[in-house]
Amino acid sequence: MLCRNGTPRQPLLVPLARASLIFDSSRVPPASLEGLEGYSHCWIIYVFHLNTDLEKLWKPSSQSKFKAKVRVPRLKGGKMGVFSTRSPHRPCPIGLTVAKVEAVRGHVVLLSGVDLVDGTPVLDVKPYLPYCDSILGATVPGWVKEDHLLTVDSVNFSEGFSSSLGDCWSMVEKGSLYASPGEFESLIKQVLSWDIRSVSQRSRPHTFPVSTETGSTVVDVSTLEHYQEDEAFENGSSAVIYHLILEGLDVSYRIDSKANVVVENVTVSSHTQNGDQIID
Numbered sequence: 554m555l556c557r558n559g560t561p562r563q564p565l566l567v568p569l570a571r572a573s574l575i576f577d578s579s580r581v582p583p584a585s586l587e588g589l590e591g592y593s594h595c596w597i598i599y600v601f602h603l604n605t606d607l608e609k610l611w612k613p614s615s616q617s618k619f620k621a622k623v624r625v626p627r628l629k630g631g632k633m634g635v636f637s638t639r640s641p642h643r644p645c646p647i648g649l650t651v652a653k654v655e656a657v658r659g660h661v662v663l664l665s666g667v668d669l670v671d672g673t674p675v676l677d678v679k680p681y682l683p684y685c686d687s688i689l690g691a692t693v694p695g696w697v698k699e700d701h702l703l704t705v706d707s708v709n710f711s712e713g714f715s716s717s718l719g720d721c722w723s724m725v726e727k728g729s730l731y732a733s734p735g736e737f738e739s740l741i742k743q744v745l746s747w748d749i750r751s752v753s754q755r756s757r758p759h760t761f762p763v764s765t766e767t768g769s770t771v772v773d774v775s776t777l778e779h780y781q782e783d784e785a786f787e788n789g790s791s792a793v794i795y796h797l798i799l800e801g802l803d804v805s806y807r808i809d810s811k812a813n814v815v816v817e818n819v820t821v822s823s824h825t826q827n828g829d830q831i832i833d
Contacts, residue, residue, distance in 0.1 A: 563639070564650045565666040566747060569740040571730040572652070572669060574662040574678070583660045590657040594681035595664075599648050600674040601641035610646065619644055626703060627696050630752040637694070651681055663730075705812040708742045718802075718819050725801045725821070741804055744797065745814045798822050 574597070576586070589595065601607070609618055622632035623640040635643055652664040662678070715738070722734045731737045748755060794817065797804045803822040808814045 564652055564668045566668070567740070567743040568653075568666050569731075569736070569743050570665065570667050571655070572664045572667040573730070574664055574675060576660045576662075578660040581660070586657050586660070586662065589654060589662065589678070589680065592654055592680040594651055595654050595662075596679040596681055596686075597650050597652060597664075597669070597675060598677040598679070599650070599669065600676065601643070601646040601648050602672065602674055603670060604641045604643075604646045606642050607646060610644065624752050625696065626752055631696075633696075647676070703748050705746060705748055705808065705814050708745045708814045708816065710738070710816045711818065714738075714816055714819065721802055721819055721821050729800045731800065737800060737802075741797070741799065741816060744799070745806060745816070748808070748812065750795070750808075 576583070606620075620642065621634060623635050623638055623642055624630050625633050625638055639648075641648065650668055651666075653666045655663040655665050657663075715734070718734045718738065722737070729737070731740060792807045792809075794805050794807055797806070801822055803820045804816060805818050805820075806814055806816045
């Protein structure tokens with residue numbers, strides 16, 4: 554499970570990101586899914602229900618304040634027309650993604666490699682057809698290929714992380730899509746191998762006024778973009794701590810200026826913060 558801020562930017566980047574796509578059998582009989590298990594992948598058409606600009610879209614055009622250009626992570630904050638990107642902030646908040654079909658069990662489809670958050674309204678599912686969906690010789694602009702800007706140098710775990718995970722695992726194991734703490738740890742590493750922070754968070758990762766508790770500086774990543782002025786910490790040992798909600802567990806980590814990630818700790822999540830949703 555992934556929170557909104559921890560969702561992979563594109564499908565299949567995190568093979569271990571799993572999901573259960575649950576159909577309402579009173580509206581969509583399980584027989585509708587017969588044959589889907591024969592395909593390796595499927596397309597999912599869905600709604601960006603956590604789009605922070607969603608309310609603006611329903612206003613009259615003169616008040617919608619629709620932005621024709623959006624910031625692109627691979628351009629370090631440079632802007633491109635929204636239709637040349639896969640940004641969720643679109644005039645019509647509909648998304649398209651591809652996922653690996655792991656199994657079909659009655660009215661449930663088990664997927665992997667997903668980039669969806671929990672509760673995403675799914676409009677349709679269509680099988681992936683290599684003979685027509687994969688276009689030989691297709692090209693993309695050069696800036697789309699700049700993956701090195703979003704990768705990190707290393708992902709390491711603190712000395713006590715495995716022990717903390719073992720203590721928490723019994724509380725979430727029953728409802729988890731992962732078989733063991735070790736597999737869950739691999740999920741964390743895959744998610745954090747790509748820098749999932751926003752452009753503003755990456756450009757100002759250690760410069761926000763925050764409160765501290767028990768010697769640790771904690772920042773809710775969903776609020777960082779609200780700060781406009783840089784204010785460096787006086788204590789050089791302070792570091793911004795980011796949080797991911799995965800499988801009902803709160804995973805905290807930090808990332809330094811050289812793109813090295815250290816996963817600090819894990820606790821059982823008591824609630825979902827600031828609209829961040831959990832992938833299931």
